[in-house]
Amino acid sequence: MSQTKARKKPGVVRFFEGIAEFFTSTVKAFVEGDIFVKLSALLCGTSCFARKQYLKGFFICLIQAAIMLVFPTFFFPYMSKLSTLGTVQQKRVFNPETMKNEFNDYDNSFLILLFGVLGVVLLITAVILWMRNLRNAREVELTAKSGKHVNTFRDDLNDALDRKFHRTLLTLPVLGVVLFTIIPLIVMILIGFTNYDRNHLPPSKLFTWVGLDNFTRLTALTADSSFGYAFTRVLVWTLVWAVLATFTCYIGGILMAMFINNRNTKGKKFWRTCFMVAMAVPQFVSLLLVRNFFADLGIVNTICKNIGLTDWLYSIGAIPTANFIPFLTHPAWARPMIILINIWVGIPYQMLIATGILMNIPTELIEAAKIDGANAWQSFKSITMPYILFITGPSLVNSLVANINNFNVIWLLSRDVYTTSDQLMANANANEVDLLVTWLYRLTQDQSNYKMASVIGILVFVVCAILTLVAFSRMIKGDKEESFQ
Known part of the structure; x- marks a missing residue:
């Protein structure tokens, strides 16, 4: 023994x-x-x-x-x-x-x-x-x-x-x-x-x-606590945003890379160039242009009004006014729009990473799967996706944490555009599309409320640390490297 x-x-x-x-x-x-x-x-x-x-x-x-x-x-x-x-x-x-x-x-x-x-x-x-x-x-x-x-x-x-x-x-x-x-x-x-x-x-x-008065004030769940009221809503939206923004870009980038690298795709260089335009232009320029396009009096709303789409949406109760579609000024519309815009901005980067990985997947694995009778979906599920996850696991965790602190997308799309109608949110100087990091910035720049901003910063650090430690501990658990050698 x-x-x-x-x-x-x-x-x-x-x-x-x-x-x-x-x-x-x-x-x-x-x-x-x-x-x-x-x-x-x-x-x-x-x-x-x-x-x-x-x-x-x-x-x-x-x-x-x-x-x-x-x-x-x-x-x-x-x-x-x-x-x-x-x-x-x-x-x-x-x-x-x-x-x-x-x-x-x-x-x-x-x-x-x-x-x-x-x-x-x-x-x-x-x-x-x-x-x-x-x-x-x-x-x-x-x-x-x-x-x-x-x-x-x-x-x-x-x-x-x-x-x-x-x-x-x-x-x-x-x-x-x-x-x-x-x-x-x-x-x-x-x-x-x-x-x-x-x-x-x-x-x-x-x-x-x-x-601990500031922590008690921030985490108080009573109706008369504006900070406690705002914190729960901002925290939930921050986590929802981080998960959706990370995985939509991640999966979208992989699918886009597979589409471009497919042997049946014609004009691969053309499609790759088209998708890279969003990445070539500085992000803040793209976001400001998109914000103007989807403004209440922007070009997209003008087109929608002229073709009758705005009136139709108003008639079915999808928008509160018949004058424009509140793409970035109503929470029910602004949140999905911000996620869609982030997909457009973030997919090219993930596509580049996935392209490099797909080109290095051992062809013997794919050929062996075909010989065993596996179809395209089975090969993707059992070979391609596990291989990509193994390589990009740390990058995926990094993207999740980065999206929790993604200041640019939220701030540039909502600054001077979105105004909350919720009085308790307004009392806490927050709105429905704020992340914890943008709320922190508002508190310091608009109200000089450094004590509450510091508490929010501490909680952001705690959330990011927990997610990172849990994710990496699961990644390094066991010896998975031998499976891809």
Whole structure:
């Protein structure tokens, strides 16, 4: 009987075990180290000077001095006010020396939040570097005691440009991601727990922490909660839109590629060129032109009115007015129209991908299926479609998430055109064709309601993360690659 393999620990468990090991090894290095290692806890370069690593010790001491200078003078004043986000509001006071009204020494809640978070991140980074310095000091001590060569500054520099060059290359990109992505993301998430809106705009006003009040307000399902009322409807439409927009373009692109690549199709280059025109023109130009075509007074409505289609639709109760067809101004018409327009814009891209995949399907599989008596539909269902799904699975998930955040199509087709008649939706500054991302944009640009926009952004992230994790976990489950080799 074969010995069972040890089950691999989950990534989360290994992550926390790594953190615990890092702390315990640091404590062990401090306890077991010599006097110079212990002194490195106070003056970080002490161990380097003791091992004749003078230049390295100088730079470490210089970094420590910079941290000890910057934190008390700049970051700590902001970090100390993080609990309240400021208490002194801006106002003009009379200065008897200058005989003028001047602003007082007020607090800026947004700067307190921004630099407070930055200070906390830098403080955590400084502590990690301090702990790594203790561990390195202990390692150098053991190296010296064993009689081995202790690296000089030149050796460390050559090592950074050779064996550890990958770390050197990643230093600036990682620093940029932390400063320009992670920290702003943390700040935007924290804004969701404040009352930051047009009534609390810095620097003239202060905002403060409100806990989960904004989340409660957004998810409240009572009739008198305009945000709760709007959120449920916008969320449902966002998910419906994402599924329909993704799979209509995906399936349509595959069918279009199969049509063009069929041996019986004549003029393949002509058809391929026609379908690629929509992709060749910039998307925002196409969407704005289509919006004008289908406007209430646009060319399509003019043609429909002249041929009597508008009057007929009005007579059967399909439209609320006899003057025009509300292609983009009524929810029952606007939602299907937006999906149809997105199909026209999105199919060419999926068609290109599907064309490349269809051209690389092993012909032996198709021929073997024909020999076994499979018809065209059976070959498509059992060979072509599984092969395409295997190749384009990650792209399909990416398209689904991208459509949840598809700002351009919804915004360009509905901006200044669609007006909701639902008062509760209007109170929340939303409408029936809004996605969560366009609603978020309206809240920030039209109402300066940053707190609710932040909450919506958090929920969008949660929805996208759940869909992505579930989809990818199902894709990588099992070994499906052997089926197509």
